[in-house]
Amino acid sequence: MTTTNTAEPILSPxxxxxxxxxxxxxxxYYAAWWLGKHQIQAGCMALCDALFDExxxxxxxxxxxxxQAARALxxxxxxxxxxxxxxxxxxDEDLRFTEAAIAALAAIxxxxxxxxxxxxxxxxxxxxxxxxxxxxxxxxVWSAQPQIEAFLKHPSERVQCAxxxxxxxxxQQPQYIERxxxxxxxxxxxxxxxxxxxxxxxxxxxxxQAILTAQVPNSLKLLNLKxxxxxxxxxxxxxxxxxxLIFQAIDDLLIQL
Amino acid sequence: MTDELIRAVAEAVTPAKMxxxxxxxxxxxxxxxxxxxxxxxxxxxPVAAGVxxxxxxxxxxxxxxxxxxxxxxxxxxxxxxxxxxxAAIADPRALDLLISAAATDFAPSVRRAAAKGLxxxxxxxLDFTASHTAPxxxxxxxxxxxxxxxxxxxxxxxxxxxxxxxxxDLQQPIFARLNQMLTTDTEKAVRARVQxxxx
Numbered sequence: 185m186t187t188t189n190t191a192e193p194i195l196s197p198x199x200x201x202x203x204x205x206x207x208x209x210x211x212x213y214y215a216a217w218w219l220g221k222h223q224i225q226a227g228c229m230a231l232c233d234a235l236f237d238e239x240x241x242x243x244x245x246x247x248x249x250x251x252q253a254a255r256a257l258x259x260x261x262x263x264x265x266x267x268x269x270x271x272x273x274x275x276d277e278d279l280r281f282t283e284a285a286i287a288a289l290a291a292i293x294x295x296x297x298x299x300x301x302x303x304x305x306x307x308x309x310x311x312x313x314x315x316x317x318x319x320x321x322x323x324x325v326w327s328a329q330p331q332i333e334a335f336l337k338h339p340s341e342r343v344q345c346a347x348x349x350x351x352x353x354x355x356q357q358p359q360y361i362e363r364x365x366x367x368x369x370x371x372x373x374x375x376x377x378x379x380x381x382x383x384x385x386x387x388x389x390x391x392x393q394a395i396l397t398a399q400v401p402n403s404l405k406l407l408n409l410k411x412x413x414x415x416x417x418x419x420x421x422x423x424x425x426x427x428x429l430i431f432q433a434i435d436d437l438l439i440q441l
Numbered sequence: 442m443t444d445e446l447i448r449a450v451a452e453a454v455t456p457a458k459m460x461x462x463x464x465x466x467x468x469x470x471x472x473x474x475x476x477x478x479x480x481x482x483x484x485x486x487p488v489a490a491g492v493x494x495x496x497x498x499x500x501x502x503x504x505x506x507x508x509x510x511x512x513x514x515x516x517x518x519x520x521x522x523x524x525x526x527x528a529a530i531a532d533p534r535a536l537d538l539l540i541s542a543a544a545t546d547f548a549p550s551v552r553r554a555a556a557k558g559l560x561x562x563x564x565x566x567l568d569f570t571a572s573h574t575a576p577x578x579x580x581x582x583x584x585x586x587x588x589x590x591x592x593x594x595x596x597x598x599x600x601x602x603x604x605x606x607x608x609x610d611l612q613q614p615i616f617a618r619l620n621q622m623l624t625t626d627t628e629k630a631v632r633a634r635v636q637x638x639x640x
Contacts, residue, residue, distance in 0.1 A: 410592070438554060438557045438600060441522065441525050441548075
């Protein structure tokens with residue numbers, strides 16, 4: 185071996201945490217991914233520090249390590265990361281980083297994130313609205329309804345869909361599911377995928393049928409039917425009829441490629 | 442008649458014409474169409490392959506020997522369609538193929554189809570000795586993959602195990618394993634499917 189690289193390979197939580205402060209930005213990025221993928225709680229504070237990294241920047245001005253650290257913290261779901269993620273929302277130079285921080289706060293589900301997220305919604309600066317609206321829906325912040333209803337007319341169809349999902353979860357009115365289902369038949373594959381994930385958050389028979397007929401890969405159908413099933417199993421008004429419908433749908437999909 | 446339809450499949454020049462030609466050939470339900478329908482699995486045309494798979498599944502056990510002998514070891518996509526079709530037909534002659542697909546294939550979708558298929562094979566088609574040993578081999582594989590890290594594989598294993606429990610002499614180990622999953626599985630959706638299997 186003639187390699188001069190003295191860093192240890194990332195095979196354990198200890199090596200991954202150490203690698204976060206490596207000289208090589210690619211290794212640091214991989215370490216952040218690894219800690220999230222394996223949900224290493226011991227890496228939480230080191231990942232929080234990486235949210236404020238200054239060393240790794242790309243020409244467009246983005247912070248790749250910060251973004252990856254935020255995603256990893258979302259996978260850890262550790263409430264101890266909430267203060268750092270909230271502070272990270274103040275970074276207004278990299279919208280994709282803000283987006284990842286918002287999604288992480290939604291995944292953690294701590295109510296302390298609510299006011300900072302509402303502040304972003306009031307901000308006059310451009311925000312990653314799709315993630316923001318999804319987070320407010322996940323955290324069940326229904327006081328934002330007046331502002332979010334306006335996003336149903338936003339130029340971005342993905343933002344419109346996020347608003348429709350929020351409005352459905354709040355009002356249970358099927359017209360909002362129909363707005364999402366419209367995107368299931370969109371020419372743009374990514375909009376179809378986003379729509380399936382929006383429906384995966386909505387436990388309604390209409391959503392189940394729509395997912396089954398969508399032109400999306402089987403794995404995405406399975407994953408989102410499972411999300412609907414989980415929501416149903418956790419809900420107070422568990423409907424056995426709907427659960428049996430989902431079991432049947434998943435059982436049938438197993439034999440498809 | 443069938444010869445012409447077979448030639449139309451070979452001569453189809455666009456993906457859309459291929460789908461139409463395969464649909465026409467599939468509609469004949471003619472045994473002579475079987476090799477061509479299997480060959481369609483290798484044409485990298487998912488819609489046509491789906492039509493061919495459905496047609497072969499409907500033809501059932503008559504297509505099984507050729508599905509097994511014509512399996513394409515060099516074309517992964519074609520192989521996946523063959524395994525999925527064999528799983529759907531549920532002829533126990535496919536047992537060995539389904540066991541290796543369920544346990545070792547790299548595509549989760551193929552493993553899920555094989556796992557479900559393993560539970561549903563028509564065991565009574567086998568002779569007396571084999572009809573007792575074969576389900577036990579399916580059981581071993583399903584119990585093995587019920588410990589997979591991927592939730593959808595474990596879910597498929599539960600569906601397979603539930604079907605396999607129709608063999609009364611296998612019920613004891615099957616329900617012991619399901620019971621274990623009820624307390625140890627990390628996914629709520631999988632545990633809920635186990636509970637459904639108990640009814």
